[in-house]
Amino acid sequence: MPNQAGRRVRCRTCNSEAIITKGGTGEITCSDVAADPPMLVGKRYRCEACATEALVIRVGLGEPVCCDAPMTLSKPKETKSAD
Ligand SMILES: [Zn+2]
16 A cells, blocks of 8 residues: 555554655555664654655654665754854
């Protein structure tokens, strides 16, 4: 089932849970391997391949995987500071 905005994905192994904020053609799974940094509540992940975005709502040990690759941790947008 492809990623659909608003759908929750949960890992049965590490108990992490994320909500898809932007849909894509891929399917999010969990790496099931302890990641560094681990999935933390409030972190956003993005798939470079299908542009899916997910927000972590429950902490877990693994990291989200989509389109056969670990998802990229989105950094909060920084406001440009004028010199
Ligand atoms: Zn993807």
